[in-house]
Amino acid sequence: xxxLTGTYFLFATTLVMAIITVVAVNLSxxxxxxxxxxxxxxxxxxxxxxxxxxEMGNPVHxxxxxGDVTAEVAPQTFAGLEVLGFVTELTAKYNTELIVTIRIxxxxxxxxxxxxxxxIAAGKPDMFKEDTVRFLSSEQFAYAAxxxxxxxxxxxxxxxxxxxxWAESLLFAEAGAQVGAIQVAGTAAMAQxxxxxxxxxxxxxxxxxxxGGAYLSQDKVKLGSIGGQDIIKGIxxxxxxxxxxxxxxxxxxxxxLLKK
Amino acid sequence: xxFLSKLQNIDRRVIYVIVLLALAIPLINPLGIxxxxxxxxxxxYNLVESLQPGDVVLMSLDYSPGGSPDVHPQAVAVAxxxxxxGVKMAMVSFWDAGPMYGEQILKKYEEQGLVYGTDVVNLGFxxxxxxxxxxxGFDVPGTVKVDFRGKNTAGMPIMEGIKDARDFALVIDxxxxxPGINEWVRQVQGPLGIKLAAGAVTVNVPQTMxxxxxxxxxxxxxxxxxxxxxxxxxxxxxxxxxxxDAQSLxxxxxxxxxxxxxxxxxxxxxxx
Amino acid sequence: MRRxxxxxxxxxxxxxxxxxxxxxxxxxxxxxxxxxxxxxxxxVIIVAAFAVGLASVNLMKIHSNNITRQRPxxxxxxxxxxxxxxxxxxxxxxxxxxxxxxxxxxxxxxxYVMSPLGAAMFAILCFYIASASYRAFRxxxxxxxxxxxxxxxxxxxxxxxGELMWNQFPGIAKWLLDIPNTAGQRAIMIGAAIGGFATSxxxxxxxxxxxxxGAE
Amino acid sequence: xxxxxxxxxxxSAFGMIxxxxxxxxxNPIYRAFEHLYVGSAAGYAIGVNxxxxxxxxxxxxxxxxxxxxxxxxxxxxxLYARFFKSIAWLSRWSMAFLVGIGSGLSIYGVVNSQFLAQxxxxxxxxxxxxxxxxxxxxxxxxxxxxxxxxxxxxxxHSASFGRWIMMVTFGVSFGNVVMGRISLMLGxxxxxxxxxxxxxx
Numbered sequence: 001x002x003x004l005t006g007t008y009f010l011f012a013t014t015l016v017m018a019i020i021t022v023v024a025v026n027l028s029x030x031x032x033x034x035x036x037x038x039x040x041x042x043x044x045x046x047x048x049x050x051x052x053x054x055e056m057g058n059p060v061h062x063x064x065x066x067g068d069v070t071a072e073v074a075p076q077t078f079a080g081l082e083v084l085g086f087v088t089e090l091t092a093k094y095n096t097e098l099i100v101t102i103r104i105x106x107x108x109x110x111x112x113x114x115x116x117x118x119x120i121a122a123g124k125p126d127m128f129k130e131d132t133v134r135f136l137s138s139e140q141f142a143y144a145a146x147x148x149x150x151x152x153x154x155x156x157x158x159x160x161x162x163x164x165x166w167a168e169s170l171l172f173a174e175a176g177a178q179v180g181a182i183q184v185a186g187t188a189a190m191a192q193x194x195x196x197x198x199x200x201x202x203x204x205x206x207x208x209x210x211x212g213g214a215y216l217s218q219d220k221v222k223l224g225s226i227g228g229q230d231i232i233k234g235i236x237x238x239x240x241x242x243x244x245x246x247x248x249x250x251x252x253x254x255x256x257l258l259k260k
Numbered sequence: 261x262x263f264l265s266k267l268q269n270i271d272r273r274v275i276y277v278i279v280l281l282a283l284a285i286p287l288i289n290p291l292g293i294x295x296x297x298x299x300x301x302x303x304x305y306n307l308v309e310s311l312q313p314g315d316v317v318l319m320s321l322d323y324s325p326g327g328s329p330d331v332h333p334q335a336v337a338v339a340x341x342x343x344x345x346g347v348k349m350a351m352v353s354f355w356d357a358g359p360m361y362g363e364q365i366l367k368k369y370e371e372q373g374l375v376y377g378t379d380v381v382n383l384g385f386x387x388x389x390x391x392x393x394x395x396x397g398f399d400v401p402g403t404v405k406v407d408f409r410g411k412n413t414a415g416m417p418i419m420e421g422i423k424d425a426r427d428f429a430l431v432i433d434x435x436x437x438x439p440g441i442n443e444w445v446r447q448v449q450g451p452l453g454i455k456l457a458a459g460a461v462t463v464n465v466p467q468t469m470x471x472x473x474x475x476x477x478x479x480x481x482x483x484x485x486x487x488x489x490x491x492x493x494x495x496x497x498x499x500x501x502x503x504x505d506a507q508s509l510x511x512x513x514x515x516x517x518x519x520x521x522x523x524x525x526x527x528x529x530x531x532x
Numbered sequence: 533m534r535r536x537x538x539x540x541x542x543x544x545x546x547x548x549x550x551x552x553x554x555x556x557x558x559x560x561x562x563x564x565x566x567x568x569x570x571x572x573x574x575x576v577i578i579v580a581a582f583a584v585g586l587a588s589v590n591l592m593k594i595h596s597n598n599i600t601r602q603r604p605x606x607x608x609x610x611x612x613x614x615x616x617x618x619x620x621x622x623x624x625x626x627x628x629x630x631x632x633x634x635x636x637x638x639x640x641x642x643x644y645v646m647s648p649l650g651a652a653m654f655a656i657l658c659f660y661i662a663s664a665s666y667r668a669f670r671x672x673x674x675x676x677x678x679x680x681x682x683x684x685x686x687x688x689x690x691x692x693x694g695e696l697m698w699n700q701f702p703g704i705a706k707w708l709l710d711i712p713n714t715a716g717q718r719a720i721m722i723g724a725a726i727g728g729f730a731t732s733x734x735x736x737x738x739x740x741x742x743x744x745x746g747a748e
Numbered sequence: 749x750x751x752x753x754x755x756x757x758x759x760s761a762f763g764m765i766x767x768x769x770x771x772x773x774x775n776p777i778y779r780a781f782e783h784l785y786v787g788s789a790a791g792y793a794i795g796v797n798x799x800x801x802x803x804x805x806x807x808x809x810x811x812x813x814x815x816x817x818x819x820x821x822x823x824x825x826x827l828y829a830r831f832f833k834s835i836a837w838l839s840r841w842s843m844a845f846l847v848g849i850g851s852g853l854s855i856y857g858v859v860n861s862q863f864l865a866q867x868x869x870x871x872x873x874x875x876x877x878x879x880x881x882x883x884x885x886x887x888x889x890x891x892x893x894x895x896x897x898x899x900x901x902x903x904x905h906s907a908s909f910g911r912w913i914m915m916v917t918f919g920v921s922f923g924n925v926v927m928g929r930i931s932l933m934l935g936x937x938x939x940x941x942x943x944x945x946x947x948x949x
Contacts (some may be wrong), residue, residue: 534837534840537812537841537844538840538841538844539844541841541844541845542844542845542848542851543848544848545845545848545849545852546848546849546851547852547854548852549848549849549852549853549856550852550853550855550856552829552903553856553860554749571816572849573849573910574817574820574846575817575819575820575823576805576820576845576846576849577800577804577843578800578801578805578817578820578821578824579820579823579824579842579845579846580825580846580942581797581798581800581801581804581824582797582801582821582823582824582825582827582828583782583824583827583846584793584794584796584797585794585797585828586827586828586830587790588790588791588793588794589828589831591790593788596809602948605779607780608779608780608782608783609783611780611783611784611787612783612784612786612787613751613787614787615783615784615787615788615791616788616790616791616794617791619788619790619791619792619794619795620791620792620794620795620798621791621795622795623791623792623795623796623798623799624794624795624798624799626795627758627795627796627798627799628799628802638795640756641788642792643756643772643776644756644757644760645759645760645763645784645788646785646788646789646792647890648760648761648763648764648936648939649760649763649764649767649785649788650785650789650893651764651783651932651935651936651939652763652764652766652767652768652936653782654932655764655768655783655929655932655933655935655936656766656767656768656770656771657932658929658930658932658933659768659771659933660771661925661926661929672927675911675915677886678912678915678916678919678923679915679919679922680920680945681914681919682915682916682918682919682920682922682923683919683920683922683923683926684923684925686919686920686922686923686924687923687926687927689923690923690924690927691927705923708919708920709920710878710917711878711882711885712881712913712916712917712920712921713883713916713917713921714845715881715882715885715886715889715913715917716885716889716913716914716916716917716918717917718866718869718870718882718886719885719887719889719890719910719913720889720914720917721862721866722862722863722866722867722875722886723889723890723893724862725858725862725863725866726858728854728858728862729855729858729859729863732850732851732854732855732858733851733855735847735848735851735916736851736852736855
């Protein structure tokens with residue numbers, strides 16, 4: 001057995017990253033170490049948005065995005081659904097109507113269960129109506145047209161969008177702005193973030209969506225993994241800083257080491 | 261309703277008509293606004309220019325109908341340059357629509373006398389995304405034993421001496437999403453160190469820049485404008501160059517929309 | 533069986549694909565692990581080809597239901613099912629018999645039906661970005677203002693007419709693309725690499741099983 | 749004007765206009781063409797992939813006796829077990845295979861090209877404004893996405909610098925998207941005005 005040349009540092013890096021991740025996840029699972037995930041600022045804006053809707057007496061709209069739970073974007077959809085649990089509790093607390101729209105058939109039963117459980121947990125099972133969670137259409141633009149219709153007819157006062165989005169993000173953001181809703185969005189779909197930032201009041205960017213979901217669900221594996229990723233990030237930052245300081249002093253040692 | 265809020269709530273269909281006019285009029289009556297060439301486009305041009313007649317270049321056609329208006333003109337322009345240089349063209353796709361665009365390009369050059377299997381070949385679509393790109397990169401003849409037209413690739417003169425992706429003088433990925441340039445960089449360019457350039461849909465350009473800055477991607481055509489610049493560099497202005505005046509007016513319209521919308525918004529806020 | 537076998541499969545094939553980049557076993561020109569990984573990759577190409585049909589089965593189920601029950605819009609469902617079947621049959625015959633009239637018909641169906649309709653579906657986005665520019669993209673915060681200014685500068689640098697107005701616009705746009713954009717994209721890429729690594733590792737080790745579906 | 753006499757061109761021009769009409773008002777003709785598009789794209793993909801299966805598995809088995817390729821065929825067929833309740837669990841074997849290969853492959857690629865190569869490219873001398881923006885831009889964004897620590901004091905300022913850099917990044921993306929979207933509309937307009945009506949020179 002021989003090592004292929006030029007892969008030593010790469011192999012070592014992979015090994016170190018794997019050990020950090022596994023140890024962090026296991027420590028968190030066993031309860032020995034729980035990474036203290038900070039509260040994400042965007043979550044406060046959700047509370048603010050629901051409060052505004054309550055004052056105005058108009059409903060809150062929520063979408064967990066357009067991604068399937070079996071596709072590559074599944075983590076975004078799951079994080080969105082974790083936020084849905086939080087939004088349900090808030091609307092129950094404030095007695096504000098909630099409308100959840102769904103594009104993916106697989107997501108529909110999951111969302112329905114989350115909302116039903118959320119209302120029961122808040123002691124308000126009566127707030128759950130058959131049309132609280134609505135499946136609109138599995139075609140992308142037909143779903144978007146359905147959401148826009150709901151915005152206008154029901155005078156939605158707060159619009160919360162958390163999950164995977166594609167080109168329809170523009171349509172939601174515009175329709176929400178037209179009815180004057182407070183909008184909070186969150187997605188790891190990099191191409192759509194600019195439009196959300198320009199049209200929404202607050203946007204959770206990329207990894208913030210996952211961290212927000214983990215914070216709300218307090219899922220040990222996810223928390224441990226985020227803790228492990230933070231450690232790797234810390235080492236990365238130290239490496240970059242050291243490397244560029246050494247380069248400033250004229251040494252390419254670290255750069256060369258990384259190539260080994 | 262005040263004038264300002266009326267202005268903010270103008271019917272969207274009015275906006276659509278303005279956009280249509282801003283694009284259609286300069287298409288019919290070109291204005292002839294000059295176009296400067298981006299250094300990234302020149303990099304691709306120079307890479308092709310440095311090739312020798314008889315070299316084989318791989319074009320990876322990774323786009324769909326949705327992105328084709330932004331990317332296909334790039335592939336057409338680069339193919340023309342390769343043809344003029346006497347460089348051989350092999351095409352492959354990791355998107356299912358790709359080979360059909362390949363056929364569109366090849367048809368023209370076969371009519372001009374290039375011989376299929378000797379000067380050009382369409383290796384077709386390989387399913388499997390990232391895994392397929394890696395497998396193709398490491399073992400070209402083993403991955404595409406049969407080409408798009410059902411012919412055996414073994415024994416084709418153009419495939420002589422091609423074992424892995426390093427045997428292509430240059431690989432250019434024309435791409436409108438994933439799998440595409442990310443996968444080419446991390447599965448083939450990284451381990452094998454091939455010469456890799458890209459033609460990307462405009463939307464993907466910002467995400468590709470870290471690879472360009474780090475030298476993993478040697479040149480980048482940026483959407484339709486990249487194609488237009490390339491057409492001008494090779495002296496054959498085509499559909500992309502013809503669209504540039506419309507791009508100019510279209511951009512002006514969108515900038516005007518952002519400005520007017522925001523002025524109305526800010527004034528309205530002040531009045532309130 | 534139901535729970536363990538998939539986890540074992542994932543682990544074994546994943547480790548082979550990982551180690552093929554690092555370790556060589558055997559004296560020949562191509563190592564043992566490299567041979568396995570190459571064979572496995574070939575298999576993926578075949579399995580992935582089967583996977584494409586999954587979405588179509590769902591489409592067929594939903595829309596044939598619409599047709600048999602004559603739900604509103606069932607004529608559209610008929611169009612969908614009809615075109616799906618026609619394209620699948622013609623496409624298959626055409627590919628297995630290149631150079632025939634069917635192959636030509638297939639290219640025409642692609643060039644004049646599928647390709648233009650797909651392009652038109654996405655072209656509508658041009659309308660949407662225009663109306664959203666007018667009615668939704670607001671300088672509602674300092675951050676949104678910075679974003680919009682950068683966007684407008686890039687647009688002025690990209691459109692040939694911008695250069696006619698002021699010859700510095702392309703330079704500014706290029707700087708924004710080369711420096712702050714690359715810094716931002718690079719940091720996001722590094723962060724995503726760490727996150728992607730952690731997810732892949734959790735899947736490989738069977739800690740994460742979301743892809744296998746929750747229900748037994 | 750030099751209108752096309754090709755019926756295919758007429759059909760595609762009509763289809764494109766029908767799709768555009770959705771932007772103005774949802775209508776039955778749009779819906780018909782939308783379904784035609786969805787159906788044709790799905791059918792096209794099936795044709796392409798059947799061809800792939802025949803060329804890469806069935807012919808090698810029948811003509812060259814590569815019987816080992818029966819395994820991926822079985823895995824492929826098992827994917828469809830999910831549509832039959834009693835054997836649905838079998839489809840997980842195939843999923844596990846696809847996902848396992850994907851994860852193993854992506855770990856290496858991601859660490860090599862998107863992690864180490866990008867770290868290396870950021871180790872640049874701090875001797876110009878551009879380089880300083882680059883290095884500290886990357887560092888402060890990484891700091892922004894640090895979740896297991898409260899953002900206070902200097903860390904807060906640094907992380908907020910990261911957020912500003914990201915806003916510029918997103919602005920650049922925004923500007924690029926505009927050009928991309930206009931290109932798509934231009935492609936369609938060139939087909940309609942040029943290919944169909946013959947209005948373009």
